[in-house]
Amino acid sequence: MKKNLKLIGNPVPRHDALAKAKGEQLYSDDWVMPNMLYGKVLRSKYPAAILRGIDTSKAEALPGVHAVLTAKDVPHNEDISKFGQMRDVGGGFEGLYKVLATGKIRSKSEAIALVAAETEELCEEACKLIEVDYEPTEGVYDPREALKDGAYLVSSEDASNRIMRSKIECGDIDAAWAQCDAIVEGDYFTTPHEHAYIETEGGMGWLDENGVITLRVGVQVLEHYRTVAKIMGLQHTKVRNMSVPMGGGFGGKEDITVETYLALLVTKTRRPVKMIWSREESLETHAKRHPEYLHYKTGATKDGKILAQEVSIVMDGGSYTYLTPWVQMYSTYAAAGPYNTPNVSIVSESAFTNNTFSSANRGFGGPQVNFAHERQMDKLAQKLGLSPVELRRRNLMHNGDPLPTGFIPQGHNALPELLEKVDKALNASPKPERLPDGRKVGRSIACAHTVYGRLTFMHDSSRVSIRLELDGSVTLRAGVPDLGGGQASSLCQIVAEELGLDITDVHPYIMDTHLTPLSGTTTATRQLYMSGNAALKCAGVMKGRLMETASGILGYPVSNLAMGDHKIYLVNDPAVNIPFVKAVANLSNDGGELETITQFNAPFTEVPDLSNIKGQLNPDLTYTCHGVEVAVDEETGEFEILRIIAAIDAGKMINKNSCEGQVEGGAIYHVFWPTHEDLKWEKGITRANSFSTYIMPTAADVPDVETIILESGGGLGPYGAKGVGEPSDNSIAPAVVNAIRDAIGTDLNLNLMPVTPEKILNAIRGVDMEH
Amino acid sequence: MSEKVKIRLKVNGEDVTYEVDAHMSLMRALREHYVWDVKCGCEVGECGTCTVLLDGQAVKSCLTLAAACDGHEVWTNKGLGYRDPLTARLQEAFVECGSVQCGFCTPGMIVAGAAYLKHGGKADRAAIKNIISGNLCRCTGYVKIVDAIYLVAKEIEEGRLTA
The missing domain is CATH 3.90.1170.50 (Aldehyde oxidase/xanthine dehydrogenase, a/b hammerhead)
Known part of the structure; x- marks a missing residue:
């Protein structure tokens, strides 16, 4: 792998940023045709x-x-x-x-x-x-009801409301409880979560x-x-x-x-x-993050070693199947959290209801279980008399530790380091009991492991093509749908890096089903990993051809040559070189191929036995840790988020701005989910069908996100990169609620979303609203 | 059929005559005339992506009646970018600071930011956050958007740019 990277990691402007800033970018609605x-x-x-x-x-x-x-x-x-x-x-x-x-x-x-x-x-x-x-x-609106015998049948096509049942087990959960000195048990509910993109x-x-x-x-x-x-x-x-x-x-x-x-x-x-679609139609119609009803039972020894984790999950799939089974795999896979747990039992079920269908939302089943297991961790720490950070420190998975399916993640696990960094940043000064205005202060840290790349039994692949133009510029083609994360621009950056060009020398033509190679979905935090690797491979093929050509001209073996600054040069004496464009011309004159397409395949596995899932389900994981500080007004139950520290191991940043943008944006995407972002479903009707009733954060509601980005080089993407898009929003939701808990000193009313000021106020007054 | 109204207004420096439905919003009227950098996100004044300058003030064009704009002056992000150095600089700053992700809130954000700077807004993160709090962004977490407006405010304060 290249050691001296010129472009990779830099905050270079994306190819489309200026057009978007100038208002030139035309979106789906910005088009008309005659006779339309x-x-x-x-x-x-x-x-x-x-x-x-x-x-x-x-x-x-x-x-x-x-x-x-x-x-x-x-x-x-x-x-x-x-x-x-x-x-x-x-x-x-x-x-x-x-x-x-x-x-x-x-x-x-x-x-x-x-x-x-x-x-x-x-x-x-x-x-x-x-x-x-x-x-x-009559309909049925609660998946737990939908799964009962004699429940109203949602569809005319199925004999039951059950969509899928799956299970992961390891160790001996029943025997483990006897060895536990402390056991905490809790019920959790996570609300449907709306994407709320500004474009419908x-x-x-x-x-x-x-x-x-x-x-x-x-x-x-x-x-x-x-x-x-x-x-x-x-x-x-x-x-x-x-x-x-x-x-x-x-x-x-x-x-x-x-x-x-x-x-x-x-x-x-x-x-x-x-x-x-109007905003109302969009909010009422498109899929939501699966509401989940979770039951957790966690046991540990008195010195804080977790021995057992028993989880049952019921997911509301809503009206149609769509991605429910895939999301369920993610929830089930991640339910035990990033902690070494010898005895695990995770059972998940999903059901049809007459609610709007559930499907993909950033995090894809991860954030629901993360909310629950991180709430459990803080409760367990409380019971053991340990600090929540210390309990996590004693149980975090390290490199080489297996997941409950027995699979040992291949990429680097930086969680132990991330936890220490966030702890240091959050607690750089001692926590004040109260702010000068009298509000109580709370702090909390939560951890997550989130997969990137699609389920390996789907046999995912991606294709990218490159064409060398005769003036030394490069056309990159990829069927990469760009949703704003800079997916296409990162590919240009990789190709420019490999060919020793500037990013402006590589122009992407993207997302046309019949003119660009199919690069697969912009989902599952997979584009950088999959298409990034395909682009790297494609650039490698082109580089090989150009180096051979240059070798013939310069009279030195390829192994003595390098590419950079628009030249191919002798490593020991860069004055001996030919311009990149000359190498292209020679390749063309000799009848060489100026265009190529390459494919990258993810690891392939077989479909698992759902009654006993074992082994690998995803290529790798990205690790995150969030620290949050809140101030709670005990008179009103209102709270303010004072600090957000978002830490991630990105493996390797391709574009610094894009990477930070994901980490900052991901944190804010989820920060109001447990508390404010409530669609107010009532028997299949979406009461919050506007942005004045569905409350997401404005700039004035949230602090500047403080990012900590590690670059371990331990990912499966190009240059050791990991995917960051979805992981960036995991682990903040429980950190918010645990920080509120830290401020008010009780777990009452903090388990079933939405955690509203009314519930917080009642918790302070000792009134249980959840049972 | 709804009643049509003829309005004369100045859009991005150009005198235009629009024939619009009497009930039509300024946002719809502009978009019908291919002023496409004015985006439609909610149509009820909640998202801010349709923000334009009306006689120098930032307004949500979806809440502004087109017929009431007769004789008035409208500037959009795109128009400002080509004619107003401050907005052009703010657009560049959005690129430099990585403030653009999907880009759908961007035109409204830049108009809101430009209006703030034109009215003497300072390099003060809290004040900037306040002024863009009527503009929703779901991608960025706002940090880099505030960075860009702050950067240009700083340049104005240091005399490198005039508001």
Whole structure:
């Protein structure tokens, strides 16, 4: 590996930053076409009902309305959900994707009909004229109820509400309890969490001159074009998404959004159609982080050695399967926390309910269990009379220690170091009991291990291509959906580094299903790891060809040559060199290949036995530690976050600004989740369907995040990098609540989200609101 | 059909005449005329990404009636960037400081920041946070956005740039 890196690690401007800052970047909504129509989805009036019939005649008769479609108009209304994986996994991991409602209506977000009309107002008018005959039913809104015998059945297609059950065991949990001197037990609930990207879902579609359904939709998973083709009964070659950057994704644009609807409306009307969801529709319709009901029992010896961890998890999958089984694997895998625990039992179940469906949200099942196990750690420390930091110090996994499945993570584990650094930073000065204004101060530290890269039994792969231009610049092509993390720019940085160029010499063309190599999904914190490695490999191939060419010209063996500063030079005497562009010219003149595509494969494993999961599930883990200081007003229960320390081992930073941006942004993405960000679900209805009722942090609500970024070099990504996108938001939520606990001195009312000022005030007064 | 109103206004230095629905917001009117750097995030004044300068004041254009802007002057982030050195510098500072991630809140953030600096705002992180508290960002955690506005405020205070 290269030792003297010139570009890697620098905060170089991303290729798209200036265009975005100048307001030049065009997103999904920033596009119109001649003769264009607008599209709209009619959603269900009820969260649970039987769809008895639909009469669209009045809507169709409205002048200016060009299409009103229901399930009978969809060539193949049902398909098996695919999420860009390259392998048919089966085995309960792939659920039903139904385009338009039939039979039982499963949630308010169910799409009943599609409309295309001359204006958005006409679309709304037409939706009102669609007569839907509903037979409302009772529904079920709690997955624990849904799993009981005789529960209301959510779907017309399944015999049970159960989506999946899985188990991880090691040691002998039953025998372990007798050896424990201290045992703590607790129930936890985590709320559905909204992505709240500032750009809602939307895009355009049209038929090109060859009849190809062409989409211009910002999505995290380009590979949904295959699903659209299957729904339409077309060859995969006949659906193209020339995608655009997203105004935020965070997992919420991982499932299919408007693509199929546009394809149907475009095919019916033969005109371009634009569909943009309102904020209300976005909040009520797209997937949420799975609400989880967790029970934890943790036991340790009196000197603070954890012996046993028993966990049961019930996940609310909502109305459709989507990514529930994958998310469940992550929750189950991470449930015991990053601690050495000889005896573990983790059982998880997921169920359909009539709530909005649950699927991916940054962290993907990790943050729910992290909230619970880190709350447990602080309670256990309290019981043992140890400091929470000391209890963690005595139990953290180190390099070489196995996870409960028996798998020993391959990458470096920096948690012991991260914990000490955060402790030092947070407690640099002794904690005051109170602030001068009388508010009580609390501090806490929490740890997490979060996977990066997709589940290894999905056999993930990524492809990147490079073309050398005759002027010495480089075109990089990658089907990398860019949701704002700088995914594409990092690839340019890697290629420029390897070829001894400036980042401005490498221009990325990205995310067009039919013109860029498929790089896989921008999910699972996988792009830097997967596509970064593919880019590194691709640059290596090109470098090899150019070095051979230079060797022929300069008369020295390749092993004596190096690339840098737009030259290929003799290592011992850089004055002996040829310009990069000359090497390209010679390669071209000799008939050499100026263009190449390479593929990187993740480690492959087989689908595990869900009743007894063993071995490797993901490529590697990223480790984080968050420190939080709060001030609590005992008169009102209100609290303020005074400090946030966010520490991570990034392995190697590719772009310093991008990496810090993830760590800062991740912390703030999750800081209000346990306390403020509540969708206020009531029997399948989203009461908080605006940004004035769904409260996320503004700049004035949060302190500057203090970041600590280690670079161990111990990751599986290029140059030893680890993924940071999702890990960055793990471990802050429990740190917030544990800091509140530290301030008020009680665990009352701090276990079931949302932890509101009312609950904090009652906790201070000794009133239990959770039982 | 809704009633149409003809309005004359100055958009990014150019005199324009828009024919708009009487109930239409300034945000919709601008976007209908391809002023696409004015983004739509919520349409009810909660996210701030549609922030523009109306007669020099930062306003949420989704809460501003287009018809009421007859005879007034509107500047957006993109327009300011090409004509106003301070905004151009702030845009560069957003790039330098890594303040741009998805970029969807960025135009509104920059207009809010430019308005702050034009009205004599100081290099004071708490004050900057306050002034952008009507602009939501879900990517950055705000740190680097505040960094960029602070950096330019500092340059003004040190006389390297005029507000």
